[in-house]
Amino acid sequence: MFKLGPPKQIAYAVPNAFKAAEQWATNFGAGPFFIAEHIPVSEVIYRGDPSTFDHTSAYGQWGDVMVELVQDHGSGPSVVRDMYQPHESGLHHLAYFVDDIEQATSELGELGFPLGMSALAGETRFHHVDATDTLGHFIELYEPNKALVAFYERVREAAQDWDGSEPIRTR
Secondary structure, three states: OOOOOOEEEEEEEEOHHHHHHHHHHHOOOOOOOEEEOOOOOEEEEEEEEEOOOOOEEEEEEEOOOOEEEEEEEOOOOOOOOOOOOOOOOEEEEEEOOOOHHHHHHHHHHHHOEEEEEEEEEEEEEEEEEEEEOOOOEEEOOOOOOOOHHHHHHHHHHHOOOOOOOEEEOOO
């Protein structure tokens, strides 16, 4: 039986990452949020075709899990637009670390969850697997690497003893 393990991150599509991060900090005590604007990604393949993915994300800690607030700046099809229009927001994906991203993607595909998008951000390859029909959201997969693990740790450490000041931070 294929097992993903516990999610490392929960992500929401939002119309404005800055505004959403402020709301999450105020309403839910999540944060502080590190915001990366227009994150450079390459080698984007959306549903089998070359594409682009222009997005801004806010990353904060929410208890034991990281929360990502994703703003899609693109005008074309994307895994975010598959679920939400530019003015809408809601749960988009749960993210998981896997030992082998290609094997995990293949095994999920065999279970009926097709690959929606793959891309490269820095040295981190990520896949968005479409589980919307069954789970109501995408599954994001990454192989943990030194930079990714350090980023998750940075966000987690910033939340320890955080007093609510400076809820918005840039990388």
